[in-house]
Amino acid sequence: MTTQGTTATISQPLPDIFAAQAALKxxxxxxxxxxxxxxxxxxxxxxxVLLLLGLMALxxxxxxxxxxxFQPEQIELLGNLKPLGWAxxxxxxxxWLGTDELGRDVLTRxxxxxxxxxxxxxxxxxxxxxxxxLSGAMAGYFGGVVDMIISALINVLLSVPLLFLLILISxxxxxxxxxxxxxxxxxxxxxxxxxxxxxxxxxxxxxxxxAARVIGSSNPRxxxxxxxxxxxxxxxxxATLQIGGVILTETALSFLGFxxxxxxxxxxxxxxxxxxxxxxxxxxxxxxxxxxxxxxLSVNFMGNGLRDALDPRLKQ
Amino acid sequence: xxxxxxxxxxxxxPIFFLITIxxxxxxxxxxxxPTGDLALFDPNIKPEDIARIRASMGLDxxxxxxxxIFVGGLLHGDLGTSLIQRGVKVSDMIAERLxxxxxxxxxxxxxxxxxxxxxxxxxxxxxxxxxxNLATFxxxxxxxxxxxxxxxxxxxxxxVNLGWFxxxxxxxxxxQTIEAGDVLWHLTLPAITLAFISIASxxxxxxxSMLEVIRQDYVRTARAKGLAExxxxxxxxxxNSLIPFVTLLGLSLPxxxxxALVTETIFSWAGMGRLAFTATTQRDYPLIMGxxxxxxxxxxxxxxxxxxxxxxxxxxxxxx
Numbered sequence: 001m002t003t004q005g006t007t008a009t010i011s012q013p014l015p016d017i018f019a020a021q022a023a024l025k026x027x028x029x030x031x032x033x034x035x036x037x038x039x040x041x042x043x044x045x046x047x048x049v050l051l052l053l054g055l056m057a058l059x060x061x062x063x064x065x066x067x068x069x070f071q072p073e074q075i076e077l078l079g080n081l082k083p084l085g086w087a088x089x090x091x092x093x094x095x096w097l098g099t100d101e102l103g104r105d106v107l108t109r110x111x112x113x114x115x116x117x118x119x120x121x122x123x124x125x126x127x128x129x130x131x132x133x134l135s136g137a138m139a140g141y142f143g144g145v146v147d148m149i150i151s152a153l154i155n156v157l158l159s160v161p162l163l164f165l166l167i168l169i170s171x172x173x174x175x176x177x178x179x180x181x182x183x184x185x186x187x188x189x190x191x192x193x194x195x196x197x198x199x200x201x202x203x204x205x206x207x208x209x210x211a212a213r214v215i216g217s218s219n220p221r222x223x224x225x226x227x228x229x230x231x232x233x234x235x236x237x238x239a240t241l242q243i244g245g246v247i248l249t250e251t252a253l254s255f256l257g258f259x260x261x262x263x264x265x266x267x268x269x270x271x272x273x274x275x276x277x278x279x280x281x282x283x284x285x286x287x288x289x290x291x292x293x294x295x296x297l298s299v300n301f302m303g304n305g306l307r308d309a310l311d312p313r314l315k316q
Numbered sequence: 317x318x319x320x321x322x323x324x325x326x327x328x329x330p331i332f333f334l335i336t337i338x339x340x341x342x343x344x345x346x347x348x349x350p351t352g353d354l355a356l357f358d359p360n361i362k363p364e365d366i367a368r369i370r371a372s373m374g375l376d377x378x379x380x381x382x383x384x385i386f387v388g389g390l391l392h393g394d395l396g397t398s399l400i401q402r403g404v405k406v407s408d409m410i411a412e413r414l415x416x417x418x419x420x421x422x423x424x425x426x427x428x429x430x431x432x433x434x435x436x437x438x439x440x441x442x443x444x445x446x447x448x449n450l451a452t453f454x455x456x457x458x459x460x461x462x463x464x465x466x467x468x469x470x471x472x473x474x475x476v477n478l479g480w481f482x483x484x485x486x487x488x489x490x491x492q493t494i495e496a497g498d499v500l501w502h503l504t505l506p507a508i509t510l511a512f513i514s515i516a517s518x519x520x521x522x523x524x525s526m527l528e529v530i531r532q533d534y535v536r537t538a539r540a541k542g543l544a545e546x547x548x549x550x551x552x553x554x555x556n557s558l559i560p561f562v563t564l565l566g567l568s569l570p571x572x573x574x575x576a577l578v579t580e581t582i583f584s585w586a587g588m589g590r591l592a593f594t595a596t597t598q599r600d601y602p603l604i605m606g607x608x609x610x611x612x613x614x615x616x617x618x619x620x621x622x623x624x625x626x627x628x629x630x631x632x633x634x635x636x
Contacts, residue, residue, distance in 0.1 A: 161615055
């Protein structure tokens with residue numbers, strides 16, 4: 001399609017530069033990025049796996065009643081710690097991934113755990129983007145005392161072992177499962193903030209910003225309209241690559257007992273009890289961890305693909 | 317250099333105090349405060365009893381006053397006493413645990429360096445070889461593995477099924493004396509678990525920075541002089557590619573200490589991480605504060621050491 005457009009313009013005696021340019025530019029930046037992304041097979045596979053997992057999480061309730069025929073908190077004490085595919089009687093539905101120490105169906109809990117873990121991850125990253133963007137923009141744009149305070153906070157959070165701080169925050173405030181997102185975001189906004197701050201420092205001294213100020217643009221307008229769009233791609237990439245880290249931290253917190261509290265299933269807290277039954281039902285350790293691993297791996301593949309697609313210069 | 321050292325030291329001080337402020341406020345502005353749970357444990361407790369307990373803990377004073385008392389004690393090495401193990405000094409409890417955490421994280425750090433650096437160098441020298449591709453695969457997978465899961469799988473495979481290593485602990489309790497070999501035997505699984513993620517991410521970093529360095533002119537000069545390839549790579553190229561890595565090393569220390577919390581908990585390694593875990597579970601506030609602040613001080617010192625090493629390694633750095 002592009003070549004056709006170019007040859008058509010070139011064949012004219014006096015080529016219309018603008019038309020030629022328009023014809024050359026026809027695949028927009030986004031289309032180009034999409035094409036690069038699509039060529040990265042790992043990124044596409046990762047995205048597909050994530051979509052499937054997301055679908056599983058969204059449809060957990062109908063899937064539980066129609067497919068697995070168990071509820072996440074349905075206890076069956078006489079059928080606990082059973083192996084893969086166990087069924088009480090041949091007529092009854094089988095526990096495809098076995099049962100846990102209370103006889104709850106592991107697959108059903110994995111599906112509802114996906115709901116919890118994925119929702120927390122997405123919410124955390126949304127919050128991280130918001131806090132990180134605002135603080136980074138303010139620090140970079142206003143400089144001075146504002147920058148000093150925000151940078152000091154960033155430095156502190158970068159030099160503290162965050163898990164120690166997280167278990168403290170979580171123990172003190174005892175957040176409900178969705179509140180964990182706020183807890184996680186409160187310590188993980190530094191990456192985005194540093195990125196945005198750097199972008200603002202380099203762009204705020206450009207001439208067009210000066211021009212915008214001369215014609216009387218307000219500070220918020222300059223920040224959000226003129227500077228921030230420049231940082232969009234790296235922000236999207238940073239946020240995507242962060243999802244994996246957030247999932248790992250949330251599941252680790254839940255595993256330690258300071259995250260999602262039972263009986264609400266999470267991929268992390270399913271492993272807490274499994275550790276005690278290590279000898280009896282090793283498969284109960286294997287399954288939730290595998291789901292965490294595959295999810296984080298897929299997110300990372302997708303994030304790397306996005307990075308290469310949105311900013312080819314960064315390609316490693 | 318001295319000036320740089322002093323400036324860098326002075327920069328760390330406000331960070332340290334900011335951490336004490338954050339930790340202190342977190343505990344003091346918690347719903348119910350440090351005595352919030354008393355009524356939970358004993359529903360019949362009288363308000364005047366709570367007031368008496370609060371006064372005995374110094375909680376009747378204003379918050380800024382309490383902070384100053386806390387920091388004053390901290391500067392004298394006094395972190396108060398544990399709420400659960402009555403009368404035991406927090407500083408003593410930490411002093412007892414600290415060497416164990418240092419042993420674990422130190423071993424993991426050394427292990428990670430000894431594996432990640434050669435692996436990264438080889439990957440760069442033989443770019444796109446089978447080894448390089450395997451290392452890439454290992455690294456991609458390695459950074460996505462939850463450390464607690466890895467630890468549990470290690471226990472399952474090497475301790476439960478094969479029986480090569482113990483399930484947890486630091487030494488065999490039945491033994492009368494603590495032997496180095498026994499500790500080393502207990503150390504293996506947790507150290508590998510802790511080192512794993514660092515190996516996975518560092519070897520990529522070394523590879524990238526090596527690839528950059530071996531394309532530089534001075535490396536070509538070294539080769540042109542007829543130096544052996546081994547010397548060119550390890551003496552000339554590696555030294556320069558390690559410089560940016562030192563910064564990364566400093567930055568990954570907090571993550572390593574966080575990882576120690578998880579690893580120590582899984583392997584019942586009685587270090588600072590496990591102490592933080594049990595203290596938080598039992599809501600032993602003075603102990604939590606002490607452990608979090610000490611762990612932070614540790615990573616700040618580590619960062620400082622990395623920065624100083626950076627100054628020594630790269631004479632081009634200017635300190636003004």
